[in-house]
Amino acid sequence: MTANVEPAVRDDSQYRGTHSEEILVDVKDLRMYFPVTEGAIISRVVAEVKAVDGVSFFIRRGETLGLVGESGCGKTTTGRCIIRLENPTDGKIVFHGQDLTELSQKQLIEARQKIQIIFQDPYSSLNPRMTIGDMIGEPMQVHGIIPDPVKRNNRVRELLTVCGLEVGFADRYPHEMSGGQRQRVGIARALAMDPEFIICDEAVSALDVSIQAQVINLLEDLREEYGLTYLFIAHDLSVVRHICHRVAVMYLGHMVELAECDVLFDNPMHPYTQALLEAVPIPDPDVEHDREHKIIKGEIPSPINPPSGCVFHPRCPLAVGGCKTEVPNFREVVPGHWVACTEV
Numbered sequence: 001m002t003a004n005v006e007p008a009v010r011d012d013s014q015y016r017g018t019h020s021e022e023i024l025v026d027v028k029d030l031r032m033y034f035p036v037t038e039g040a041i042i043s044r045v046v047a048e049v050k051a052v053d054g055v056s057f058f059i060r061r062g063e064t065l066g067l068v069g070e071s072g073c074g075k076t077t078t079g080r081c082i083i084r085l086e087n088p089t090d091g092k093i094v095f096h097g098q099d100l101t102e103l104s105q106k107q108l109i110e111a112r113q114k115i116q117i118i119f120q121d122p123y124s125s126l127n128p129r130m131t132i133g134d135m136i137g138e139p140m141q142v143h144g145i146i147p148d149p150v151k152r153n154n155r156v157r158e159l160l161t162v163c164g165l166e167v168g169f170a171d172r173y174p175h176e177m178s179g180g181q182r183q184r185v186g187i188a189r190a191l192a193m194d195p196e197f198i199i200c201d202e203a204v205s206a207l208d209v210s211i212q213a214q215v216i217n218l219l220e221d222l223r224e225e226y227g228l229t230y231l232f233i234a235h236d237l238s239v240v241r242h243i244c245h246r247v248a249v250m251y252l253g254h255m256v257e258l259a260e261c262d263v264l265f266d267n268p269m270h271p272y273t274q275a276l277l278e279a280v281p282i283p284d285p286d287v288e289h290d291r292e293h294k295i296i297k298g299e300i301p302s303p304i305n306p307p308s309g310c311v312f313h314p315r316c317p318l319a320v321g322g323c324k325t326e327v328p329n330f331r332e333v334v335p336g337h338w339v340a341c342t343e344v
Helices: 075-082 105-114 132-142 149-162 167-171 179-191 209-224 235-243 261-264 271-278 285-290
Strands: 021-039 043-058 064-068 090-095 115-118 197-201 229-233 247-252 255-258 332-335 337-339
Touching: 021 075, 021 229, 043 075, 043 229, 043 255, 064 075, 064 235, 075 197, 090 115, 105 115, 115 179, 115 271, 132 149, 132 167, 132 179, 149 167, 149 179, 167 247, 209 229, 209 235, 229 235, 235 255, 235 261, 247 261, 255 271, 271 285
Parallel strands: 064 229, 064 247, 115 197, 197 229
Antiparallel strands: 021 043, 021 090, 247 255, 255 337, 332 337
16 A cells, blocks of 8 residues: 655545435445466366455445555456446446446446546556547547537537646647646546546556646546546545545455545554554654554465455454454444454
8 A cells, every 4th residue: 555645635624525315326246256267279267366256335426435455455346347347247236226237238338428437547548649639529429429520629628628728738649748637638538428427546646746636636626516426446545535435445355344534544443444544654753653553464365265254364463263264244333334344
């Protein structure tokens, strides 16, 4: 996990805004297993990588849910499954009361108009052979939202302005722009379809701290202006605490804790979450030097052969005998605070 220096984002937690109680996205027992094959001519499946293994959560309309965890824990795969860039092995993904896993390709194209994704790398997510205007306008043309070229170009320029770019950027190519500008283009492209739900897949991790702050503030402004709902996948816990209403923590394909943002940061219950937050450095060097660090022992197990019982038990300081055999239920310990641990 990384914990960058605090970016210069607005220090007003109330800016997170309000959200309704309506559930927009409901993920139920999501599983994504990738086959491991061997053999060049005649290949056969010899194992499975359990990238996501029984994850359940919901996102309310207008809410930002943060999804955090170590690299390889299944965060990005979860986001890709929701938008069906990966076809889940099992589980349900309910959006607007409609299970996306049961849709035909034609129905899925229609549903995707309201679900968009902002990718991590602004350098590789844009086509180097297309102008910025063409890239933003292409979704509107393909889906027939604005077939008229003049009106479409006007909409492109409007989106560039909303995202803090000059209208002249429409005639530029990606290589003529900085990383922060490219990520703004990615946001403008996502907004082109007038979505309700956007998956931010580590949308600021490839940017320097000052540019991160600008993009985070932009995402907040857009959430307030357009009533957007976000799944915010990230490593930087300081950014997550600033922008998110609730936070979910993943470990080795499993969700281990979920709670309101401030509650989780102030009172983490799962041993893994506690260790994760302990790893965040404190800006005061004297306090940082004197405080006790809880270091997680051992290495992350392989998702091909995860531990039996609780997947965290080989590294857990609270582990007891039953943890090796019993899979903990993801239960609501106190209202709104869910934990997958038998010892809390």
